[in-house]
Amino acid sequence: MYQLNYHSISQPELSHKELDNILETAIKVNSAKDITGCLIYHNNHFVQILEGNKNDVLEVFEKIQADDRHHTVTVLWENSIDKRYFPKWNMAYHQPNHDNIIQFVNNLLLLSELSDRSTSSLLSFWATVRKILNDDKITNYEVV
Numbered sequence: 001m002y003q004l005n006y007h008s009i010s011q012p013e014l015s016h017k018e019l020d021n022i023l024e025t026a027i028k029v030n031s032a033k034d035i036t037g038c039l040i041y042h043n044n045h046f047v048q049i050l051e052g053n054k055n056d057v058l059e060v061f062e063k064i065q066a067d068d069r070h071h072t073v074t075v076l077w078e079n080s081i082d083k084r085y086f087p088k089w090n091m092a093y094h095q096p097n098h099d100n101i102i103q104f105v106n107n108l109l110l111l112s113e114l115s116d117r118s119t120s121s122l123l124s125f126w127a128t129v130r131k132i133l134n135d136d137k138i139t140n141y142e143v144v
C-alpha cells in the first residue's frame with residue numbers, strides 16, 4: 001500500500017463546472033483502481049492524498065501532475081503505508097467557504113488531533129491544509 005500527498009495551485013479562473021469534472025473523473029478512475037483519499041480545495045490551493053497500489057497511485061499522479069487546471073504541484077510526502085487512512089472514500093472532497101470556514105478549521109484541528117500522531121504523511125497533510133485555511137482566515141476573516 002502506497003500513499004502520496006501533494007499541494008498545488010489551481011488556475012485562477014477554475015469554474016465550479018471544472019471542479020465537478022475533476023471530482024467526477026477522480027471518483028470514476030479511483031474506484032476502478034481501488035485508490036482512496038481526500039481532496040481539499042480552497043482559495044486556489046489543492047491538497048490531495050492518494051492511497052492504493054503503488055503503481056496505480058504513481059500512474060494517476062503522473063496524469064494529475066500533467067493536468068493544466070493546476071500548477072506548481074509539490075509532493076509533500078510519499079511512502080509505503082500499512083493501512084489506508086481514507087478506506088471508505090474514493091475521493092472525499094471539501095471546499096470550505098466563507099460561512100463554514102471557521103467550523104471547518106475547528107473540525108480539522110479535532111480530526112488532526114485524533115489522527116495517529118506518529119503518521120508523518122497525515123501530519124504534513126493536515127498541517128498544509130491548516131496553513132492554507134489559516135492564512136486565508138487571517139487575511140479575509142475575523143479570527144474568533
Ligand SMILES: Cc1cc2nc3c(=O)[nH]c(=O)nc-3n(C[C@H](O)[C@H](O)[C@H](O)COP(=O)(O)O)c2cc1C
Pocket residue numbers: 022025026027029030039046048050060063064065067069070091
Ligand atoms: C487537483 C486535481 C486532482 C485530481 N485528482 C484526480 C484523482 O484523484 N484521480 C484521477 O483519476 N484523476 C484526478 N484528476 C484528473 C487527472 O488530472 C486527469 O484529468 C484524469 O486522470 C484523466 O486523465 P486521462 O483523460 O488522460 O485519462 C485530478 C486533477 C486535478 C487538477
